[in-house]
Amino acid sequence: MKLRCPICGKTYDEPVQRCECGEPVEFELFKGEPYIGKSVWERFWDFWPVEPALEFSLGEGDTPLMKSRLGDEFGVKLYLKNETVNPTWSFKDRGTFLAMSYALKAGYKTVGTVSTGNMAASVSAYASRFGLKAKILVSESAGDEKLKAVSVYGGEVIRVLGDYGRLYFESLKLGEKLGVYFMNSDNPFRIEGYKGIAFEIAEELTPDYVLIPTSSGGLFRGIAKGFIELYENGLIDGLPKLIAVQAEGCSPICKAFREGKEKVERFENPRTIAKAIANPCPPSGNAVLKLLRELGGGCVSVSDDEIRKAQKRLALEGLFAQPASATGIAALGKLNLPEGVKVVSILTGSGLRTLKDAPAGKITECPLEGLENCLR
Ligand SMILES: Cc1ncc(COP(=O)(O)O)c(C=O)c1O
Ligand SMILES: [Zn+2]
Incomplete structure (x- = not known):
């Protein structure tokens, strides 16, 4: 496992998430060839940093x-x-599935993320699918309705009062200390x-x-x-x-x-x-x-x-x-x-x-007796 900082070039052999310089790290380029296979995970098997746990896939990817x-x-x-x-x-499901495959293999029992919308729902769902616990950190202002679509999958939703911007870094630090694998937006x-x-x-x-x-x-x-x-x-x-x-x-x-x-x-x-x-x-x-x-x-x-x-x-x-x-x-x-x-x-x-924020479309009301006219 070789990770590299795209900004300062420093390399790491262990699975860190950020470089000492503060920037995100990334895996070095993969070499390989494509195969015939049912899913994108199988067809591009050589290109993933961890073996995709296909038995826990929910069918992410291969979109039209x-x-x-x-x-x-x-x-x-x-x-x-x-x-x-x-x-x-x-699209978050693609990244969540691969990060979750790593968390499972590395022996984590709990995963986490910082999000209020798409990524929160994705991590909550995949954690349950993989048999792991999830801690989903959301901002003070996150609406109840959106959070329902997260907690329904079983993840624990934690509303954090304070600077949401700092939460990203705080979660990585505490995750390391407490053994919670945080898969944030650029994991x-x-x-x-x-x-x-x-x-x-x-x-x-x-x-x-x-x-x-x-x-x-x-x-x-x-x-x-x-x-x-x-x-x-x-x-x-x-x-x-x-x-x-x-x-x-x-x-x-x-x-x-x-x-x-x-x-x-x-x-x-x-x-x-x-x-x-x-x-x-x-x-x-x-x-x-x-x-x-x-x-x-x-x-x-x-x-x-x-x-x-x-x-x-x-x-x-x-x-x-x-x-x-x-x-x-x-x-x-x-x-x-x-x-x-x-x-x-x-x-x-x-x-x-x-x-909730979508524009309302036009709705026509029609008495049953007048249906013929309404259909013209
Ligand atoms: C619907 C949607 N589009 C685009 C993005 C942008 O992705 P990223 O944060 O990786 O730049 C997000 C991120 O949350 C998203 O939810
Ligand atoms: Zn760096």
Whole structure:
């Protein structure tokens, strides 16, 4: 097991989560070849840092990639990678499954995470599936309704009063002391699990651009590493341009990228409807910034209004994405991409998780006696 800090280059033989310099660490590039297999875990068997515990899989990954007619509006060939169909409705399940496979193998009895939405539900569900206990740390402001979708799986929900930003680091420190394996947003195993998105896309097409809703930066780093490993192993001929998409009301990575800064700074007064991607201090922010510069990617921020419109457009194509997840489509209107290029937008999580905030549709009332008229 060899981990490396993408910022200072220091390497580690033991499974640490952060480098001494404070940045997240990641596994070195894997070498291998693809096989015939039922699941992405089996087909890319050589590329995981721990053996996937397939007997505990809930069927995460292998999600549909579908052509969208919205591409016509923007003069591009648009494909949607529908991560909303994962077992707990978001891409988080891929990373949770792999991190949980490690926790089980390493002998942990309890796992944890810091989240209020998609990752909280995912860790709670997979912990139960794996027969482990889960401690889910949520912020003071987390709504009761969202927490129900977490506690239903059996995880213990702990509301933490205090600075939510500090909780990420505090949880890692205490987890180590108490033997609780915390799998937060950019845990090294979690990131490896997200590589499957890149692998599955490459099995079907060669995209020119991939649009990635970005908060902590874990998902972006995972998809980037997936494509880099495919390229380094001679399985694809070139890398797509990766575009990080953030909400204007909380866009610390885009701000640092635009201003040519080397470090991401805290984004003051975050405010957006895309709550799932509203991390003002992204723990993988500097690592994403470095990747964007090295790979020639881009960062686009979109307004709440643009997000709402994108969410509606997707729904009218039969896909109910949560606001954070619709940001990729919102970004399409701002990117001015060359005519005819192939674009993949990652639909990261389901709108059902944020149902309370969804726009109400039109409902017609009709007396039974007048039904014939209503149906005309
Ligand atoms: C729906 C959705 N999209 C995108 C993201 C961004 O992922 P990351 O924090 O790894 O950048 C999240 C993270 O919570 C999410 O819940
Ligand atoms: Zn370092």
